[in-house]
Amino acid sequence: MSAIYQEGKEPHPKERRIVFKNVDREGWDTSLAMYETEGGYDQLKKAVGMEPGAITDEVKKAGLRGRGGAGFPAGVKWGFLPPNNDKPVYLICNADESEPGTFKDRYIIHQDPHQLIEGMAIACFAVGANLAYIYIREEFPEGAQTLEKAIEEAHEKGYLGKNVLGSGFDLEIYVHRGAGAYICGEETGLIESLEGKRPYPRIKPPYFPAAMGLYLCPTIVNNVETLCHVKHILEVGGEEWSRIGTPNNTGTRILCVSGDVKKPGYYEVEVGSVTMGELINDLCGGLKEGRSLKAVIPGGSSAKVLRADEVFTVGRGDDTRELTIWDIPMDFDTLAACGSMAGSGGVIVIDDSRSISWVLNNINNFYAHESCGQCTPCREGSLWMKKITDRVVAGNASPSDIDTLDNVARNIDGSTICAFGVACSWPTESFIDKFRDELVSDTNLELEGELLNAEAVTAAANLR
Amino acid sequence: MSLEIPTELEKEVDERITHYPVSKRSAVLPVLHTLQHHFGFIDEEAIEWTASKLELEPIKVLEVVTFYPGFRQSAPGKYHVRVCRTLSCAMAGSYELMESICEKTGIDRSGVTHHDPIAVSPDGKFSIEFAECLASCGTGPVCLVNDDFHEAVSDVDGLLKQYK
Structure with missing residues (x-):
């Protein structure tokens, strides 16, 4: 990790660098x-x-x-x-x-x-x-x-x-x-x-x-x-x-953008001063050529996914507004009102070239690996979620597996000592809420009703 | 073979322990890091040495070694590669990077499991494992080779050539 200035990493005009003032700054060092x-x-x-x-x-x-x-x-x-x-x-x-x-x-x-x-x-x-x-x-x-x-x-x-x-x-x-x-x-x-x-x-x-x-x-x-x-x-x-920033969402914060954009990277902005659309299209140079937006995970992988064509209703009473994904100001409160969260500021952009099953499976693999194992719903559930999406990706899942997956996730959420349980179930819950059709389309109706988990069959046989 | 701790290494360990004036047990991770850095992995004797150094039962050290993915219980290669597996790097091609490194170094990952995640090349020069998110999602695919960090890796030959 270089501590010296890297050419071409100048801040974007929409940024306001306070904490990142010296990051990638010409002539700066750590002394x-x-x-x-x-x-x-x-x-x-x-x-x-x-x-x-x-x-x-x-x-x-x-x-x-x-x-x-x-x-x-x-x-x-x-x-x-x-x-x-x-x-x-x-x-x-x-x-x-x-x-x-x-x-x-x-x-x-x-x-x-x-x-x-x-x-x-x-x-x-x-x-x-x-x-x-x-x-x-x-x-x-x-x-x-x-x-x-x-x-x-x-x-x-x-x-x-x-x-x-x-x-x-x-x-x-x-x-x-x-x-x-x-x-x-x-x-x-x-x-x-x-x-x-x-x-x-x-x-x-x-x-x-x-x-x-x-x-x-x-x-x-x-x-x-x-x-x-x-x-x-x-x-x-x-x-x-x-x-600085907007009321109740003060200061600057560093947004980290990765995934399917032309210029992934870090951008320090006043909280709420840029919308998702400005972030993706201006700061990050837009989506890759010929691609369209499919989904965004707005605050680290635990944050609930937002679908590109959703309409979000935020605010109360006379102040109720409808927002598209592009209009969402990147602040704590609006992202929460849209049913997700600003979380750690990690924005992962997913375009139409990606399989939703593959994305969810990658996330589920992460949480299955990282569950500490203390609470049963999380230890077992995170692994089950991984195993089910492993099957979906391999084409070995039946449509009702998606219901099982949903059920497993909802039985972890809220049943654990720490927030990891929530964090690992939200991706699955939200992907099913928003992309059920695509997940089901990756399953195989002919497998419906079959007990596919060979380990479970053996274990069950041994119990008898 | 009995564990030989060079004087310098023990001095380093003793210095690390001073960072925890309230509880010596807090030094378990730093002591293990120091030993792993020197020996390449943590064996039973290293666990017992750590336990006696910190006045703990060996199980208190073993449970730490078996929990944390950062501690190894078997010898890695001379150069240990950790490829980030998580979403943004995977989207940027980290699985392909893993495959390419394995192919070029002759590493066979077919025997890899959750509890035994490391595979070593036949000549012992390289070993490899997947790591979860290395926190450089904007420059994927990324990997660590020993303590060196590599971003946006596309030239695998060039990467491996740096390690003789």
């Missing part, structure tokens, strides 16, 4: 000296002179919503720390970026590590954390090194360590590498993993990290992009920052 040439760590200097609670207030005023997937307001999350707490408080940066379709934190980590460290240091000061970890996915080996080097540099300059900038505040940040498990992106799974265990998510309540997180102490877990924004919020003030 502290470079970072300091443009006011690096000035916001940390400002922060340590403030009341910690005042920083949280700024983040609340900004309305910053988490960029990891759930879109939960970060300031409110910080506010959940118990008052009169006498236990240590920890902060964890979730850098386990692994939601299929998402590739934004990678570039922050590899090309602008000090921005993240400054954001983290400010957040730690605000919540009173003296020990923080960056949980980075194992598949970013170079990123882990880049961060460790940046931490070392920041240490030497007194931005980290004992008595940060003479404030009396101590802070150590360590990089902790995962080991290839998607479930570690779930905050309580991440915490278990950081404790050296299998990353089985914890049940909430009572294990809300803010109350009982790492080592059962109050813990804040925030995404990379979210923590970077903290620095920029402090720079301009929460109220000013909240004017």
Whole structure:
């Protein structure tokens, strides 16, 4: 992963780069000296002179919503720390970026590590954390090194360590590498993993990290992009920052587009300032020659799929509007009103050359591989969904298999400890809701009624 | 064969453990990473060494090794390739990339299973497995070769030539 400027990667005019200001920037490098040439760590200097609670207030005023997937307001999350707490408080940066379709934190980590460290240091000061970890996915080996080097540099300059900038505040940040498990992106799974265990998510309540997180102490877990924004919020003030974007969907966010477009890539835009149509046609250069749009997965592979010819009714009362897929502003609330979610910002575009069965099967393979196995509906169900779509793709499924598939998905959704269950069932549920005819057309009516699963036949025979 | 831990390696492990002042058990993953980086995979002795280093029962280490796809219990090739299998890379041709690398290196993936996902070339130079989403969906197909990241891979000969 190159940390230097790459030609032809200039930002699109519709972008507004704040967090990604230094990504692909000519002449930029990851050193502290470079970072300091443009006011690096000035916001940390400002922060340590403030009341910690005042920083949280700024983040609340900004309305910053988490960029990891759930879109939960970060300031409110910080506010959940118990008052009169006498236990240590920890902060964890979730850098386990692994939601299929998402590739934004990678570039922050590899090309602008000090921005993240400054954001983290400010957040730690605000919540009173003296020990923080960056949980980075194992598949970013170079990123882990880049961060460790940046931490070392920041240490030497007194931005980290004992008595940060003479404030009396101590802070150590360590990089902790995962080991290839998607479930570690779930905050309580991440915490278990950081404790050296299998990353089985914890049940909430009572294990809300803010109350009982790492080592059962109050813990804040925030995404990379979210923590970077903290620095920029402090720079301009929460109220000013909240004017970026649209009401309740404030700030900028990085949209990652992949799949069937001419120019896949990352685009930092004011939240809600571009529509799906502008994103695909302007920023990404449109669909490939001669192709038409079939579907879009708008917020990482867990987000419910949107069909190209759907009409979405959003708003209430007099404010009710009808939108086509092209009209949808890329914000949290509208995507939710359209029955999907903005999620992690990963937009996967699917054109008419793709088989829906193949796409769903690829996604089901992912979730079957990544289920942690703790809850039965998810462990068994994700594998069943994969096996059924394996059969559909191979032409060995019967039409009623699609009903079985639907039934399996709906029995996972809502029956598990963590949100993975929902995440793995939504693709199947939404693909069946919207593309049932195509899925059924890939099945074989002649196979109806046959018991096709040879393993199940053998197992049943052994039981008798 | 008994596990020999060079002094330098043990120093590195000891340093990593200091990152977890609250609980030594938190160092399981970093210690295993350090050992795997050195030995190529985690065998029973590495598990026992880690357990005694961190004052844990060996099962507490084994359960971690068997859970995480990032830890290997058998020897990979000199160069271990991980090809991203997930949707955006698959749309960009990662299955074809996997096939092409296997063909050119003589790797036979027919015996690969969920619990034994790695296949090694007959000369032991390359090994390969599919990885789930490597978070570079805009530049697929992508793969990791040891710690090197490769994007938009189209020239497989050129890729393999870099690894002698």
